[in-house]
Amino acid sequence: MFLQIFALSIFILCAQPKEENDLHVVFDKNSKQFFEKNEVSMIFFYTPQCGHCERFQPEVEKAAKQLKEEGFVFAKVDGHNYKDIAKQFEVTGYPSVFLSQDHGKKYKKFEGPRTSDSVIMWMYEQLNEGTKELKTIQQIKDKISQSQLMYLYMAQNDEDRGFRRYKDYSHTYENLEFYHTFLENAQQELGFGPTDSLVAFKKYDKSPVVYQPKQIKVADLKAFIETNWFQRLQEYNEDVAKKIFKQDRSTLILLNDETQMKDRNAHDALKSISLDHPHEDHLLFIKCSVTNQLFPELQKQIGDFTGTPALFGLQKYGVYKYKFNQAFTKQNLDQFILDFKNGKAQKHFKSQKLDNPIYSENVEILTGNSYQKIINSPEDWVVFYYNSFDSEHLTLLPEFAEIAKQLAQISKVKFAIADVTQNEFSDFSDPTDIYKIRLYKGNKNYTKFIQKVNKIQRERLINFIKEHSNHEFHDDRKGSHHDDL
Numbered sequence: 001m002f003l004q005i006f007a008l009s010i011f012i013l014c015a016q017p018k019e020e021n022d023l024h025v026v027f028d029k030n031s032k033q034f035f036e037k038n039e040v041s042m043i044f045f046y047t048p049q050c051g052h053c054e055r056f057q058p059e060v061e062k063a064a065k066q067l068k069e070e071g072f073v074f075a076k077v078d079g080h081n082y083k084d085i086a087k088q089f090e091v092t093g094y095p096s097v098f099l100s101q102d103h104g105k106k107y108k109k110f111e112g113p114r115t116s117d118s119v120i121m122w123m124y125e126q127l128n129e130g131t132k133e134l135k136t137i138q139q140i141k142d143k144i145s146q147s148q149l150m151y152l153y154m155a156q157n158d159e160d161r162g163f164r165r166y167k168d169y170s171h172t173y174e175n176l177e178f179y180h181t182f183l184e185n186a187q188q189e190l191g192f193g194p195t196d197s198l199v200a201f202k203k204y205d206k207s208p209v210v211y212q213p214k215q216i217k218v219a220d221l222k223a224f225i226e227t228n229w230f231q232r233l234q235e236y237n238e239d240v241a242k243k244i245f246k247q248d249r250s251t252l253i254l255l256n257d258e259t260q261m262k263d264r265n266a267h268d269a270l271k272s273i274s275l276d277h278p279h280e281d282h283l284l285f286i287k288c289s290v291t292n293q294l295f296p297e298l299q300k301q302i303g304d305f306t307g308t309p310a311l312f313g314l315q316k317y318g319v320y321k322y323k324f325n326q327a328f329t330k331q332n333l334d335q336f337i338l339d340f341k342n343g344k345a346q347k348h349f350k351s352q353k354l355d356n357p358i359y360s361e362n363v364e365i366l367t368g369n370s371y372q373k374i375i376n377s378p379e380d381w382v383v384f385y386y387n388s389f390d391s392e393h394l395t396l397l398p399e400f401a402e403i404a405k406q407l408a409q410i411s412k413v414k415f416a417i418a419d420v421t422q423n424e425f426s427d428f429s430d431p432t433d434i435y436k437i438r439l440y441k442g443n444k445n446y447t448k449f450i451q452k453v454n455k456i457q458r459e460r461l462i463n464f465i466k467e468h469s470n471h472e473f474h475d476d477r478k479g480s481h482h483d484d485l
Helices: 002-015 028-037 051-069 083-088 116-127 137-146 161-170 186-190 218-227 238-245 261-274 295-302 330-341 371-375 391-408 458-468
Strands: 023-025 041-046 074-078 096-101 106-109 149-154 178-181 198-202 209-211 233-235 251-256 284-289 310-315 320-324 363-366 381-386 414-419 436-440 446-449 473-475 479-481
Touching (some): 149 161, 209 218, 238 251, 251 261, 251 295, 381 391, 391 458
Parallel strands (some): 041 074, 251 284, 363 414, 381 414
Antiparallel strands (some): 149 198, 251 310
């Protein structure tokens, strides 16, 4: 039986696609697994003795590295040794690059210069529609009035060099609206100067924003698109949540009740302030109404607050929180934003009121708000940090309470528990796969109790507390004990 399991483990490990220079190596045994996992991927077919393949591969690897950063997978297949995979894609020559879609059921062959940029642009062209032509002024005005955000390039013809770059780059963005026009009078009819070419129209911002370079460069074009692709004050949604909690975008977020006048005033004040801040600072301005279906989840992320309107600053994937505690005036908001950017704003820690999981009079239940009192206390406190979603941790709480009860009879040491999943604590950021215990001895000084399993070694923990505490222990068995550290 052991040999069967061992053999199966070796087979599974061997079947896992490995990476070489950001290219997944796909062969017969792992191809099914690879395509099942990846709905969209790029495939580089080569043969070991092919000189053209050898010269093309460095460019493929450059493309693979960039696409990996953008969430795409690039693989390579030795078509000479794994003919079934090559046959699946109807490979007729080497080197060949294919775009695989629908888990390998659909595919298209790359045709173009053998450079990394060409491969990347071609892939995006196949995936995204890109810019669309508007042929009348009325069509342009209709699109402007209908779109939350759109980009319009006004060119003389399709040979315009800047337009070609804009067209190529428009394929790289999936959820943005790109348009162009070749109308001679477009700039004049829309109120722009003769040199204005690319414009971002944003329905709820100071609009439009004009891009006026002497020569359009790809890096500048990318920066213009990406710094204007969001409204200044946006509604909270799943895409915004991803930017905050997955992509580390610094954010100001207003929680409000649109039925209340004071909340509407706060909203208007923040919106006005947001328009004074350039997009280049990459600061998100977000609003979330209590009627938003994502509001309850966001409230859990931020922690309890005293009501709306409530304004918070979020940084480092939402881990660092700062709370605005003043009237919603321009002067106060400007100062808060400045302090927030400079890391001087008042920190806010998630603090949830919790039910007592052990019902012990000898153990205090800490929240984010009450924690500071404990760690700044001149008394000795033993704090048990646990994950309330971990059943192993929960089974240890009664035993910790028993130790607290035992030592309460012979010393002045105090005990507390801290649920790290429902609260945030100012000096605690340890992983909680295993529970943690600290003994605080005043002025934020603490000693860690070291353990490697989710079990409480009762005598060892008691001896640790006695050894490191500043208090005396009136223990009949061992006499009084005192250590001054």
